[in-house]
Amino acid sequence: MxxxxxxxxxxxxxxxxxxxxxxxxxxxxxxxxxxxxxxxxxxxxxxxxxxxxxxxxxxxxxxxxxxxxxxxxxxxxxxxSHPTPEEARQIFASRRLIEPGIVTAAVERITPDDIDRFREQLVEEERYINERGPAARRAEIKASGDFHLMLASVAGNAILQRFMDELVARSSLVIALYGRSGVSSCGHSEHFAILDLIERGDAKRAADLMLHHIDHIEADLDLQLKQGVALKDALATG
Amino acid sequence: MxxxxxxxxxxxxxxxxxxxxxxxxxxxxxxxxxxxxxxxxxxxxxxxxxxxxxxxxxxxxxxxxxxxxxxxxxxxxxxxSHPTPEEARQIFASRRLIEPGIVTAAVERITPDDIDRFREQLVEEERYINERGPAARRAEIKASGDFHLMLASVAGNAILQRFMDELVARSSLVIALYGRSGVSSCGHSEHFAILDLIERGDAKRAADLMLHHIDHIEADLDLQLKQGVALKDALATG
DNA sequence: TCTGTGCAAATTGTATGCAATCTGAAGGTG
DNA sequence: CACCTTCAGATTGCATACAATTTGCACAGA
The missing domain is CATH 1.10.10.10 (Winged helix-like DNA-binding domain superfamily/Winged helix DNA-binding domain)
Known part of the structure; x- marks a missing residue:
């Protein structure tokens, strides 16, 4: 505070x-x-x-x-909030439903100007990845989330954008709590790849890749329920 | 009030x-x-x-x-709220993304008890359809929404459930404002059909039918933008 | 009659005071 | 020494008072 x-x-x-x-x-x-x-x-x-x-x-x-x-x-x-592993799973399950659709919508609405902004954003993201220190880590998580939020913004659906605002924010919390490598390093290159597919108008593959991307983010988490049932476990075994 | x-x-x-x-x-x-x-x-x-x-x-x-x-x-x-046609479209676009996924999840988690509850719910819905008067119409809209909410509840994702709470509530507002026939009459039979497919474990078709169902609900609306740009139009042409 | 100005009523935005509840620690008791 | 009780401090829940803003009406002037 x-x-x-x-x-x-x-x-x-x-x-x-x-x-x-x-x-x-x-x-x-x-x-x-x-x-x-x-x-x-x-x-x-x-x-x-x-x-x-x-x-x-x-x-x-x-x-x-x-x-x-x-x-x-x-x-x-x-x-x-201190999300439980179960909440974390629900967050990513929700993202798997929504984000492919957002990508599909974005393919139809994205402009060259938008693409330029995305590239700038990705360059900035890269810069943080190569920096060291906790401040850079924070900025990296933020930038990574911003990519998804920009996509939601381009998709042009205010309601989905609000949902994504919430989901991305809560994801950041989850990654902070359960992330193994801080931020999955493959994430950044996938952002680039998704943007490329969107630019080429390949909605199907872009959406598919987004799905995999979310899977990868979740796979980098350690969601064994060390928390939440901790008390119950302690009472049972101790 | x-x-x-x-x-x-x-x-x-x-x-x-x-x-x-x-x-x-x-x-x-x-x-x-x-x-x-x-x-x-x-x-x-x-x-x-x-x-x-x-x-x-x-x-x-x-x-x-x-x-x-x-x-x-x-x-x-x-x-x-007095949703604009554009907001209405976004609401249904959001539902098209989320609800097929909810149906898929529900197929895997639904219990015989749940199915009984659904049948009761659908019977009640039918009763309202056959009644006359504004109170019955209100109850019908409510019951129709409740079907979708029960599905979200069975799907077992608290976040998606909250999103659906919001989307269904706002849909009711939209239907009240833009609905042609009050409530699309085909909706009820589709609810039955969706439940059947879920019971049979046919996730693919159930999700597909849900998609069509949402399309039907939206198709029953009159979303010509008589409102919203009214002022701008008036200024431009008058 | 129409238009513009100014005031008054009503409503929201914000601060603050009091009551209810929880937490943690001290002290008493077995 | 462990455990229970009690109480003080702190924090939230809620109500109310005051300030800021808006709105509609009255009224004056053209």
Missing amino acids: TLLEKTSASLDPVTEDRSMAIRDTLRNAIIDRRLAPGTKLSETEVGALFDVSRTVARAALQMLTFEGLVKTERNRGAFV | TLLEKTSASLDPVTEDRSMAIRDTLRNAIIDRRLAPGTKLSETEVGALFDVSRTVARAALQMLTFEGLVKTERNRGAFV
Whole structure:
């Protein structure tokens, strides 16, 4: 809770919903791991950080709760979500349903301009991969997710885009918790390959590759349920 | 706003979130058209109706806003959503992506008990179809949506279930606004056919039929954009 | 009569105060 | 020494008060 950039704390004064801005800042902090799963987000503390009342802070936390990035327990408070392996599987199962369709839609709507932006994005992603240090790792996870979100944006369906916003954000949490290699290294080249197929208009293969890509991301996770049933196991065997 | 059942206004006192209960009641009222699209939902009024403060009422309205059932304009208030034809198309496009996958998952997980429940549900649906009057029409729309929600529940993916909750609710709004025949009459028999295929374990055909079913529902709508660009058109041609 | 300005009522946005609930620790008891 | 009880501190749940904004109407002027 101490690592939030100061810059993002200076919110546009009255222009728009302040709770929305706070949500965005917290959201970013969560998905690139500056706020670890389990971290408590107290209303008072969040309010103080952004210089707003608990009312506004509370609204921001409510939004994050709806997105599944935060879990609130009645009379106990809000905590950064700590997805179980089962939740992780459901997240990726959902992505397997939605993302091939998004790729298909993107093939029909993508413009040369879009493709340029994608290439820039992928170059940036590559840069982070080659850098060292935790900051670069965070940026890499973020950039990797952004590729999927850009695709959703190009697909032109606002509802699916919102679903993907949620799924990608929660995926970041899952990768942070269960990832073996931090970020699967094959992911980046697959992004390139998917973009190529989209550019060539090969919707079928692009969608197929996306499916494999999601499989690869999930395969890089260690989803043995060490958590969740931990208590039950401990009681049974100990 | 005067047609809410009194029974649902008597909420379990402290057991659970009161705002959640209010949300559910309003949600039901919206999806079966007791609250028409465009209806203003003022915080004070909602609060008075359920005998809570504006704080709680506001939280309920926020939840509905996240679900897309309510649109809030800053400093103006909350209104029951009035989906545009474009939004309607996106809703059904999303369902086309998700629901075949749900059917596939359901085939693998459905139990004989589940099937019994589905048959009961379909019988009830049929009863409403044969009844006359607006109350029966509302119940019919609700029951039709419930079939899809039960399927999502059986599929066992909480995230997809939540997405479907939202999509089905918004679909009800769309059907209310743009439906030609109220509810497409072929829908019910298709529900039966889908359930049969699922029972027989024919995932492929069941998923295919679901796809057609969604197409049929959408085909029964009149999505010429009489609304939405009306202003722009008026300015351009008039 | 039509148009533009200004005010007043109503509604939302936000802060804050009080009550209810939970947590953790201290202290007493077997 | 372990365990249970009790209580204080802290945090959330909710209500209410005040500020900011919008809207519609009244009224003056052309």
